[in-house]
Amino acid sequence: MSLQNLDLTNKTAIVTGGSRSIGAACAKLLAARGATVAITYSNSAERAEQLIAEIKADGGKACAVQADISDIAAAKAGTEQAVKLLGGQLDILVNNAGVAEHGAIGELSDESFNRQVKINIEGVWHTTATAISHLNNGGRIINIGSFFSERVPFPGASVYGMTKHAVAGMTKGWARDLASKSITVNIVQPGPINTDANPEDSERAEKIKSVVPLGRYGQPSEVAELVAFLASPAAAYISGAQILIDGAMLA
Numbered sequence: 001m002s003l004q005n006l007d008l009t010n011k012t013a014i015v016t017g018g019s020r021s022i023g024a025a026c027a028k029l030l031a032a033r034g035a036t037v038a039i040t041y042s043n044s045a046e047r048a049e050q051l052i053a054e055i056k057a058d059g060g061k062a063c064a065v066q067a068d069i070s071d072i073a074a075a076k077a078g079t080e081q082a083v084k085l086l087g088g089q090l091d092i093l094v095n096n097a098g099v100a101e102h103g104a105i106g107e108l109s110d111e112s113f114n115r116q117v118k119i120n121i122e123g124v125w126h127t128t129a130t131a132i133s134h135l136n137n138g139g140r141i142i143n144i145g146s147f148f149s150e151r152v153p154f155p156g157a158s159v160y161g162m163t164k165h166a167v168a169g170m171t172k173g174w175a176r177d178l179a180s181k182s183i184t185v186n187i188v189q190p191g192p193i194n195t196d197a198n199p200e201d202s203e204r205a206e207k208i209k210s211v212v213p214l215g216r217y218g219q220p221s222e223v224a225e226l227v228a229f230l231a232s233p234a235a236a237y238i239s240g241a242q243i244l245i246d247g248a249m250l251a
């Protein structure tokens with residue numbers, strides 16, 4: 001593969017939930033490969049501004065927009081605002097923002113059920129539905145699912161699993177719907193990744209590592225490498241794919 005095929009110069013990208021963790025790693029790498037990146041976030045204005053400053057210090061181009069995607073109007077307005085800041089053009093959409101909350105049926109609260117559905121399913125749908133009219137031919141949609149998009153291997157995760165299965169379903173449908181514009185749509189399905197939401201040094205993490213054949217957590221930068229590849233010209237024939245990055249956990 002020629003390195004030129006990974007280049008994202010003159011491309012524009014939105015990364016939802018880009019202020020921290022996996023989203024921030026994706027934003028940094030897309031910008032390093034040449035894309036102009038708009039990140040969205042919910043609460044972490046300071047973290048978002050810090051990331052934008054880091055990207056700019058490294059010679060990249062980036063901006064941040066506050067948009068809580070659990071609110072349909074905010075998801076739509078935030079996406080429009082991001083596209084506007086990118087000059088009205090969009091090539092790459094990374095639907096990363098998501099939450100994982102655990103509880104068995106009969107125990108999980110209605111609030112938690114609704115929050116996960118609103119952010120992980122409705123937020124992804126409305127962000128994409130808004131972005132789509134701006135997405136250029138040959139564009140890329142990369143959804144961040146989970147190994148829970150394929151299996152529910154731990155107890156208490158039926159709702160999170162349901163939402164991530166829904167993202168896999170949307171991915172396949174959109175891959176068909178958008179193929180005529182040469183837009184590819186794929187879902188990246190991380191296993192345990194060392195983030196604010198799932199730190200690799202917690203007590204729970206030790207148990208999780210014991211069922212990962214590679215014996216460790218993945219790093220946000222490793223997920224970002226896969227996302228940047230799928231965003232690149234090199235990946236033009238990959239669409240509708242569910243791609244695990246899980247240290248062989250589901251093998």
Ligand SMILES: NC(=O)c1ccc[n+]([C@@H]2O[C@H](COP(=O)([O-])OP(=O)(O)OC[C@H]3O[C@@H](n4cnc5c(N)ncnc54)[C@H](OP(=O)(O)O)[C@@H]3O)[C@@H](O)[C@H]2O)c1
Nearest residue numbers: 017019020021022042043044068069097098146193195197
């Ligand atoms: N970490 C893992 O082990 C793992 C494994 C599989 C899949 N995933 C998936 O990977 C994605 C990122 O996970 P992560 O571990 O990096 O999470 P994280 O550390 O909690 O970071 C979440 C990011 O999403 C943003 N966000 C959360 N709720 C939002 C909302 N309502 N509107 C807009 N932005 C919102 C946060 O913004 P603020 O900073 O403003 O809060 C933050 O930037 C999620 O879809 C998750 O399901 C993670």
